[in-house]
Amino acid sequence: MKLSHIILFVIAAVGIGVVVSLYGDTTSYVGFDGAKAFAKEDPNKQVHILCTLDESKAIEYNPKVDANYLVFHAIDSLNVGSKIVYHHPKPAEMGKGGSKILLIGKYKEDHFLADDIKSKCPSKYEEAPE
Numbered sequence: 001m002k003l004s005h006i007i008l009f010v011i012a013a014v015g016i017g018v019v020v021s022l023y024g025d026t027t028s029y030v031g032f033d034g035a036k037a038f039a040k041e042d043p044n045k046q047v048h049i050l051c052t053l054d055e056s057k058a059i060e061y062n063p064k065v066d067a068n069y070l071v072f073h074a075i076d077s078l079n080v081g082s083k084i085v086y087h088h089p090k091p092a093e094m095g096k097g098g099s100k101i102l103l104i105g106k107y108k109e110d111h112f113l114a115d116d117i118k119s120k121c122p123s124k125y126e127e128a129p130e
Contacts, residue, residue: 032076048103052099068088083111085113099119
């Protein structure tokens with residue numbers, strides 16, 4: 001076998017190894033039911049859930065007691081609701097009506113444990129009146 005063939009074979013093997021390792025770290029966009037199913041298979045598998053704040057239920061946040069504990073309820077795109085626990089300070093944009101929330105985390109027992117919350121207010125992307 002020529003040296004150039006061996007080098008190409010090694011490069012191809014490394015490329016395949018990189019793709020396979022990255023595939024295992026990818027997260028999935030699911031609803032709360034999908035997050036529960038993933039949690040049964042792999043309790044440490046992170047997922048993304050696009051949802052909205054359930055404004056019919058109160059937000060539990062008291063920064064004087066614990067600034068790194070936030071509990072709220074959200075509804076995913078399939079109209080399934082869940083309790084969310086977030087062990088970080090409350091995001092500034094949270095609680096503004098009509099905003100979409102992207103939760104990144106995993107389902108634990110009776111709640112979704114969010115590691116990160118990204119929220120976007122739809123009015124931010126509307127055109128300004130002329």
